[in-house]
Amino acid sequence: MVTIRISSLVKRFGDVVALDHLDLDIAAGELFFLLGPSGSGKTTLLRAIAGLHLPDAGTIHFDEDDVTRLPPHRRETGMMFQSYALWPHLNVFRNVAFGLEERRVPKTEIRRRVDEALAMVKMDGLGARRVHELSGGQQQRVALARALVIRPRCLLLDEPLSNLDSKLRVEMRAEIRRICKEFGLTAVYVTHDQKEALSMADRMAVLDAGKIVQTGTPVDLYRRPRSAFVSSFVGETNLIEGTIATVSGDEYSIHTETGDLSARLAAPDWKPAPGDLVILSIRPECLSLHVDPPAENAITGRLIESVYLGETAQYSLKCEERETPLHISELNPHRVIRDTETRFHATAKPEDIVILKS
Amino acid sequence: MSRSLAITIYAGTAIFFALFFAFPIWHTVEEAFVTADGTITLAYFAELFRNPLYLEGLVNSFFMGFFTTVLALVIALPLALIGNTWQFRGKEILHALLLVPLVLPPFVGALGVRQFLGQAGVLNTFLIDLGLMDASAPFDWLGEGRLVGIVLMNALHLYPIAYLNISAALANLDPAMEEAAGNLGCHGIRRLFRITLPLIMPGLFAGATIIFIWAFTELGVPLIFDFDRVTSVQIFEGIKDLSGNPFPYALVVVMLVATVLFYLAGKWCFGRDNFASSGRASTGRVLRSASPFGGLCCAGLFALVTAVAILPHIGVVLLSLSRDWYGTLLPTALTGQHYEDALGHPLTIHSIANSLKYASLATGLDVLLGIGIAYVVVRTRLPGRQFLDAIAMLPLAVPGLVLAFGYLAMTREGKPFDFLILGEDPILILVIAYAVRRLPYVVRSAAAGFQQTSVSLEEAAQNLGSTPMRALRKITLPLIAANLIAGALLAFSFAMLEVSDSLILAEQQQHYPITKAIYALISSLGTGPNLASALGVWAMAFLTVTLLGAGILLGRKMGALFRV
Numbered sequence: 001m002v003t004i005r006i007s008s009l010v011k012r013f014g015d016v017v018a019l020d021h022l023d024l025d026i027a028a029g030e031l032f033f034l035l036g037p038s039g040s041g042k043t044t045l046l047r048a049i050a051g052l053h054l055p056d057a058g059t060i061h062f063d064e065d066d067v068t069r070l071p072p073h074r075r076e077t078g079m080m081f082q083s084y085a086l087w088p089h090l091n092v093f094r095n096v097a098f099g100l101e102e103r104r105v106p107k108t109e110i111r112r113r114v115d116e117a118l119a120m121v122k123m124d125g126l127g128a129r130r131v132h133e134l135s136g137g138q139q140q141r142v143a144l145a146r147a148l149v150i151r152p153r154c155l156l157l158d159e160p161l162s163n164l165d166s167k168l169r170v171e172m173r174a175e176i177r178r179i180c181k182e183f184g185l186t187a188v189y190v191t192h193d194q195k196e197a198l199s200m201a202d203r204m205a206v207l208d209a210g211k212i213v214q215t216g217t218p219v220d221l222y223r224r225p226r227s228a229f230v231s232s233f234v235g236e237t238n239l240i241e242g243t244i245a246t247v248s249g250d251e252y253s254i255h256t257e258t259g260d261l262s263a264r265l266a267a268p269d270w271k272p273a274p275g276d277l278v279i280l281s282i283r284p285e286c287l288s289l290h291v292d293p294p295a296e297n298a299i300t301g302r303l304i305e306s307v308y309l310g311e312t313a314q315y316s317l318k319c320e321e322r323e324t325p326l327h328i329s330e331l332n333p334h335r336v337i338r339d340t341e342t343r344f345h346a347t348a349k350p351e352d353i354v355i356l357k358s
Numbered sequence: 359m360s361r362s363l364a365i366t367i368y369a370g371t372a373i374f375f376a377l378f379f380a381f382p383i384w385h386t387v388e389e390a391f392v393t394a395d396g397t398i399t400l401a402y403f404a405e406l407f408r409n410p411l412y413l414e415g416l417v418n419s420f421f422m423g424f425f426t427t428v429l430a431l432v433i434a435l436p437l438a439l440i441g442n443t444w445q446f447r448g449k450e451i452l453h454a455l456l457l458v459p460l461v462l463p464p465f466v467g468a469l470g471v472r473q474f475l476g477q478a479g480v481l482n483t484f485l486i487d488l489g490l491m492d493a494s495a496p497f498d499w500l501g502e503g504r505l506v507g508i509v510l511m512n513a514l515h516l517y518p519i520a521y522l523n524i525s526a527a528l529a530n531l532d533p534a535m536e537e538a539a540g541n542l543g544c545h546g547i548r549r550l551f552r553i554t555l556p557l558i559m560p561g562l563f564a565g566a567t568i569i570f571i572w573a574f575t576e577l578g579v580p581l582i583f584d585f586d587r588v589t590s591v592q593i594f595e596g597i598k599d600l601s602g603n604p605f606p607y608a609l610v611v612v613m614l615v616a617t618v619l620f621y622l623a624g625k626w627c628f629g630r631d632n633f634a635s636s637g638r639a640s641t642g643r644v645l646r647s648a649s650p651f652g653g654l655c656c657a658g659l660f661a662l663v664t665a666v667a668i669l670p671h672i673g674v675v676l677l678s679l680s681r682d683w684y685g686t687l688l689p690t691a692l693t694g695q696h697y698e699d700a701l702g703h704p705l706t707i708h709s710i711a712n713s714l715k716y717a718s719l720a721t722g723l724d725v726l727l728g729i730g731i732a733y734v735v736v737r738t739r740l741p742g743r744q745f746l747d748a749i750a751m752l753p754l755a756v757p758g759l760v761l762a763f764g765y766l767a768m769t770r771e772g773k774p775f776d777f778l779i780l781g782e783d784p785i786l787i788l789v790i791a792y793a794v795r796r797l798p799y800v801v802r803s804a805a806a807g808f809q810q811t812s813v814s815l816e817e818a819a820q821n822l823g824s825t826p827m828r829a830l831r832k833i834t835l836p837l838i839a840a841n842l843i844a845g846a847l848l849a850f851s852f853a854m855l856e857v858s859d860s861l862i863l864a865e866q867q868q869h870y871p872i873t874k875a876i877y878a879l880i881s882s883l884g885t886g887p888n889l890a891s892a893l894g895v896w897a898m899a900f901l902t903v904t905l906l907g908a909g910i911l912l913g914r915k916m917g918a919l920f921r922v
Contacts, residue, residue, distance in 0.1 A: 085818035099822030
C-alpha cells in the first residue's frame with residue numbers, strides 16, 4: 001500500500017504532448033480513477049506509473065521512493081492490460097505463477113499462493129486450462145489474479161472491463177472493488193466509461209489534452225463540476241450561456257437568452273460578480289416539464305422529440321431563442337407526452353443549476 | 359530492450375553489411391573500371407559491348423529472365439485466384455505440394471529434362487515408336503531450343519514464388535472491395551481486370567521482381583544444359599583465369615546495373631501506387647465451396663501443374679535408379695547400386711557433411727541476426743530503423759552470382775579479405791555468403807512474428823519482474839518460434855541448394871558442398887550422371903520434408919517471405 005505522487009510529469013511523442021506538466025497525488029489504499037476522452041493521456045499516465053513509458057520531465061514517487069527512472073521490472077506494480085496480455089503458450093497456472101517464478105519464490109509457496117489467488121477470483125480448479133479455452137470474463141479474472149499474486153505496491157488497471165459484455169461488466173465492477181478494498185490496495189484505474197468511474201471510484205480525475213482538469217469524489221465531479229468540459233464529460237448536461245445580473249449572498253440571478261434564471265451552486269473557489277460571462281449547467285434529470293408556467297426558472301418551448309426508455313422518459317424541448325434543444329429526463333414516468341403543439345415550461349431548482357466560468 | 363543494445367545491434371548489422379554486402383560489390387565495380395596501373399577507364403566496357411559473344415549472352419540472359427517471369431506468372435496467377443476463391447477437397451495437401459518445386463534444385467531437374475528431351479531421350483523414342491520420326495535422324499530438341507528448355511525449367515522452379523506473393527496479396531485484399539464492385543454490377547472477368555488485379559499489382563510485382571532477378575542471373579540450369587551463351591555462364595567460365603582478366607568484372611557490373619534498371623523500371627510502371635496502406639481487410643475472405651465437378655477441375659489443375667513441375671525430378675529419380683536408359687521410353691533395368699555408390703563415393707560423403715555444416719552455421723548466423731534486426735525494426739523507435747529493414751532485404755534484389763563473384767574477388771590472394779580463407783578452407787566465406795543471401799527470409803518471418811505478437815505480452819512480463827531480455831526470451835521467442843523455425847528452415851533449404859556461391863567459392867574437392875559435387879559428378883564420365891541423380895534425390899527428399907514443414911508452420915503467411 002503506497003501513496004503515489006506525480007509532479008509536473010511531461011511526456012511527448014514526437015510533436016504530440018501526451019502529458020503536459022501533470023500533477024497528481026493518490027492516497028494509500030485509494031481506488032483512484034483516471035477518466036477522459038481517448039487521446040487525453042490517461043493510458044500514457046498509467047503506463048508512466050508502470051514504467052512502460054519514460055517521462056521527458058517530472059517525477060513519480062511511490063511513498064518516499066523516486067521511481068521515475070526505475071525500469072518496469074523493478075517497480076513492483078501489478079498491471080492489468082486492456083487486452084489482458086495473457087500468454088497463450090502458458091496455461092492459467094503458469095500465467096499466474098510467472099511473477100512469483102521471476103521472484104524466485106520456492107515452488108511449494110508458489111503453488112499455495114497461486115491457488116489462493118485463483119480462489120480469490122473464483123477460478124479455482126481451472127489452473128490447467130489453456131488461455132484460449134477461457135471466456136472473456138475468465139481471462140479477465142486470470143489477469144487480475146496474475147497482477148495480485150505478487151502482492152504489488154499498487155495495482156494498475158487499463159480499461160480492464162472494456163472487452164466484456166454489459167452484464168458481466170457490472171458484476172466485475174463490484175468484484176474488483178471488493179478485492180481492492182479487502183487488500184487495502186492503492187489502485188489506479190483507467191476508463192472512458194463514466195458509469196464505471198462513478199460507481200467504483202473513491203476519487204477520480206478527469207483528463208483532457210494531457211492535463212488534469214478536475215479531481216474529486218464521484219459526487220464532487222457530478223454535482224460540482226468546475227468546467228463545461230467536466231460537466232458534459234461526466235454525465236449528460238444542458239449548457240446555457242449567460243451573464244450574472246445580480247448577486248445576493250449565495251443567490252445568483254443570471255441573464256440568459258431563454259430568460260432570467262436563478263442559481264445557487266458555483267465552484268467553491270470562485271465567486272462570480274455581476275457582469276461576468278458564465279455557463280450554466282443543468283442536468284436533464286434536474287429539469288421537470290409543466291403546462292402551467294412555474295414561479296421561477298422557466299424555460300419555454302415546444303417538444304420536438306419524446307423517447308420512452310422504461311425507467312425514464314427523455315424529451316427534447318426547442319426554445320425559440322436557442323439553437324440547441326433542452327434535454328429533459330423524467331424519472332419513473334407513468335406516461336409519455338407526445339404533444340408537439342402545446343408550449344411547455346421546463347424548470348429546475350436553483351440548487352441544481354451549476355454556474356461555471358465561461 | 360535497452361537503447362544501447364538496440365544501437366549495438368544496429369551498428370553490428372550495418373558493419374556486417376558494409377563488409378560483406380557493399381564491399382564485395384564495390385570491389386567488383388572498382389576492378390571493372392580501374393586498369394592495372396590505377397587509371398579509370400571505360401575501355402573494358404567498350405570492348406565488351408563490341409564483342410558479339412558477350413552481347414548475345416546479355417540478350418539471352420534477358421530473354422531467360424523475361425520469359426521465365428512471364429511464364430511463372432501465367433502459371434501462378436490462375437492458381438492463386440482459384441485457390442483464394444474456392445474451397446475444394448484435398449486443397450490443403452495440393453496447396454502444399456504446389457510449393458514443393460521451389461526446393462527441388464532446378465539444375466538437378468535439368469538432368470531429368472536432358473533425359474526426356476535429349477536426342478536419345480524419351481520424347482524422341484516415343485515419336486520414333488509411333489513412327490513420327492526417322493530413327494536415323496532424331497531431332498535435337500535441346501540443341502535447337504536450349505533457351506526454351508532453360509526458361510521452362512526455371513519457370514517450373516520459380517512459379518511458387520509468384521503464387522505465394524499473389525496469394526498473400528489476395529489474402530490482404532479487403533473482400534468488401536470486390537463485393538462493392540459486384541454490388542455496382544461489375545463481376546466475373548471484368549471485375550478481375552478492373553478491381554482485383556490493379557489492387558494486387560504491388561504483390562504481383564514483388565513476386566515478379568524476385569523471379570526476374572533470379573532467372574536473369576541463373577547459373578546452374580544453363581550450365582547443365584551446356585549453354586554458354588548467357589552472361590552468367592560466361593562469368594563463371596571467366597573465373598578460371600581471373601588474374602589480369604577484367605572482363606568477368608565488367609560483365610558482373612553490367613549484370614548488376616541491368617538488374618537495378620529493370621527493377622526500377624518495373625517499380626515505376628507497376629509499383630507506384632501502394633494500395634497496401636489503404637487499410638487491412640475488414641472481414642475475412644470467405645471461400646466458396648466448389649461443386650463436386652468444379653472441385654475436381656480445381657484439384658485437377660493444381661495436381662497437373664505440380665505434376666508437370668516435378669516431372670524433371672521424376673526423371674532424375676528414374677535416372678538414379680536405372681542401370682541403362684538410352685533410347686528407350688523407360689529405364690530397361692533398375693538398380694539401387696547408384697545410391698550405394700553415391701554414398702560410398704569420396705566426393706559425396708564429404709559434400710553432404712560440408713553442406714550440412716555450411717548451411718546450419720549460416721542458418722544459425724541468420725537466426726541471430728534476424729531476431730536482432732526484426733526486434734530493432736518492430737519493437738524500438740530507433741531513428742533509421744526502416745533503413746535497417748531495407749538493407750536487410752537488399753540481398754533479395756542483388757543477384758547471387760554478383761555477390762558470389764564479389765566474395766571471390768575480395769578473398770583472392772593479396773586482397774583485404776584473404777585471411778577469411780583458412781589455408782584452403784572456404785568455410786568462413788561460404789557461411790557468410792550463404793547467410794547474407796538468406797537473411798531476408800529470416801528477418802521477414804521474425805518481423806512478422808513480432809508484429810503478430812502484442813507488445814503488451816512482453817510488458818506484462820516486465821511488469822511482473824522480468825528484465826526486457828528475459829521477457830523476450832521467456833515470452834516472445836516461444837510465441838514466435840513457429841515463424842522463426844519456418845524462416846530458418848527456408849534459409850537452410852536454400853542454403854543447401856545454393857549454386858552460385860558454391861560453384862564459385864568452393865575450389866578444393868574436400869570442401870565441395872552438395873551442389874558443386876553434383877555438378878562435378880555430372881561432368882564426369884561413366885555413371886557420373888546416375889550418381890549425381892542419386893545424390894540429388896537424397897537432397898530433394900530431405901528438402902521436400904523441410905519445405906512441407908515450413909508450409910504447415912507458416913500457412914499463407916509464407917508469401918511475406920518473398921517480398922523486396
